[in-house]
Amino acid sequence: MKNRSDRRPRVLYLAFYFPPSRASGVYRARATANHLVEKGWDVTVCAAPLDFLYDVIGSVDEELSKTVDPSIHVERPSLNHYTWQHDLREFSWLRRSFPLMAKRVYQFSQTKLFPERYSSWAWASVVRALKLHTKKRFDVVIATGNPFASFGAAWMFNKLTGVPYVMDYRDSWTLDLFHDEPAFPKGHIAWSWEKRMLDKASAAVFVNEALRGWHAERYPEVADRMMVVPNGWDADVLPKAAETAVEEAARAAAVDGSAQDSDDQKPLKFAYLGTLTAKQPVEEMAEAFKIARSHPDLAGAELQIHGHLGFFKNSPGTLKARLGLTDEGSRPEGVEDTGLRYCGPVSKTEVGKVYEEADVLVFLAGGGRYVTSGKIFEYMAFGHPIVSVHQPGIAAQDVLDGYPLWFNANSLDVDELAASMVAAGKAARDLTPDQRAAARRHADTYTREATLIPFEQRLREIVGA
Template identity: 55%
Template sequence: MTSRTRTVRSPRILYLAFFFPPSRSSGVYRARATAEHLAAAGWDVTVHTAPREFFTRYIGSVDPSLEQGVDERIKVRRPGMGYFRWERDIRRYGRFRANMPILANAGYNWTQRHFFPEHYASWIPHVIARALREHAHKRFDLVLATGNPFASFAAAYWFRKLTGVPYVLDYRDAWTFNQFTEEHKYPDGHPAWAWERRTLERSALTVFVNEGLRGWHAERYPAAAAQMDVVPNGWEPEILGRAAYPGPASGRPLRFGYLGTITEAMPLRVLFDAWRIARAHPELADATLELYGHLGFFKQSADPLLDQIPLREDLGVTYHGPLAKTDVGRAYHSLDALVFCVPGARYVTSGKVFEYMATGKPIVSVHSPDIAAVDVLTGHPLWFGVDRLDAQTVANSMVAAGKAARDLAEPDFAAALAHAERYTRENTLAPFEARLRALAGR
């Protein structure tokens, strides 16, 4: 009697993630973590991302260290795109644009109105053409598209129309809604509204980073509400490591720190005014404020932001510049308390808060008291929140956090780590992966 062993094919997913390493966009961490989690769970993962030269030449926003250690099983493809919106060197213009710039601009604007209303629209046909070739060779079971940009959503929509392969949408940010100002980005009748409705209503599943964004979209698009869910961000123990109890910070100056990209949208004036007030307190008289990270997402942002940091005042403020992802854990270890400074209101979570919690150290909030990140921080035993965003209130929290660092007890540290453990990437992505597997018919 003979038996035959049937080989079970791994589920195959096409992941449309425009921002992927070496990009250092804020959304790249969720994209990389998602791709790696799927590969580790046995998926055959193909990522479509932007051409490398878009990050290096056109926006100057790269972190080569983010490519190090990416799971070798992940196949990264870089379909082409046009650079009309970003090209400033007239020597690189095509003949048509160089000789008839007004007509070229008119043609570009027409495609924005009638094809897809986003500057990344030229990526869509390149993605679809390459995906169709790959699909013909070996079938995709599912498409996952993350935005922004939302050209990835349109590409997923068109690929489904052509092949029947279902797709899932991941809103890292809002498309038609400004979560920082809580205003609509587009006037009524703008084609972006129709495209958002079209892609949402045909999605097999749509996920958001917090409940506030899910609720806003469910209310505006009720026909798609049943397929909406929340997948929060998280942190990676394999990158940060798991923190060890550092003991009380006694007998030396306290070290406060901020890690993350510094942007114009952050309440920097409140942060530094609060620090000036806090330094007048005996507990923080010799404390330092260490800043790590890029200055903005684009190279032209750096100088104006650097001017806002009071480096020339005798305040103990130091800007160390950007860190490689592999050095982040050591920077956190060197600090006694963390300053969670972020812009926005009730629809903003931020990915950095999860790393901050994973240090087990005191966290000072420098943000609006009703942002979505508060939902994540609630219950953290070493969180020092604010009931209003002003310098005196934040300074009071800084002083309280400094005292907590001086008296840090191991049970409080352990409770902080237990709170953070709920938000490891494994814990936040495992239920999502199970739903994707069901949608892929696996």
């Protein structure tokens, strides 16, 4: 029989959003699981059921699944679809026969047990994990939120088995990031649940220092167990960015001068890549680009929008109309050409091409001071000029600080934004291999490998203890 020290450490990863999901948090979960396997861990993931991803929210990227290490074992516990069901034919027997009783049972679970509609998945994950644990012991649990019911599942599993757990806050549960204020009223059970879970956690992880500080102030007794693990960019699915700056400079130097002169005359291509939502300052971005495009240096320039409009298949389709976005290559007759183009969604495995073909990247972000956004790490990896379109003082500015091609109006005033877009366009025209190399060196400090090393080491300390 093998001693514990002779086998790979075993981790249970509670990550609802895992490939083929395309939710924003899935990239951190995918990278973490792959990194742990690479470092010698035995990884089991409890993720969302496939029928929920495909049939309920219609939010998938099947190509992303191919980037998951095949040795990772994925379990998909069940989820009660109560709040997502609107077709009577999908209702359970209880809900069809006794709708008021079914509603009261659901409301009781939300107000008295755990205040999140994903809680049924969390408890199903505990049951599934206990069965797996009896066959082969888990050494540590990582729970990533949202949904934050994963934290509750980790707490319950620890209570039943004693296995230590780590809470990974990809997002904040009790802080409203878009209004910089508490997300729940005083006395709400979310507060007692968060304190209960943090008290027993071996570590709590946050994506930036601002979020860590906010939670440390409210839970000072566990502040010494809190750490920051920022997001990063994924070299395995961004092969162009993984090329060294030296190779890039050598290729650029070999380009014929006349060809470069010809490229300088082409209209500039601005690009935004990500999920567009109503919480972002999209109108300000569109109006600023319209103003900037009147400048001679940006004549004929395009701002291409790559990505989904909202996270769910039934998300409102009003964004395109509000911004006057058109599908690539078409514009309704009589509509002014604003230069904005909607190019549709892009698989994670294809985003490198979008970034590489752009001249300027537009970093559009919603929310306030606690927001970083995972996209900014990818943006930096390609060494292009980056224009910020967001509220002043968000946490992403800490990441961008030191990036030599960052153009930040530090305002949402459209004229100031337009001026920063014009400046970024000029920088793109005059960009040298050395400048791009310097930008990429800054980005190299934020590869997933670099950001996850301290986290993996902390997990080993927890298991060793």
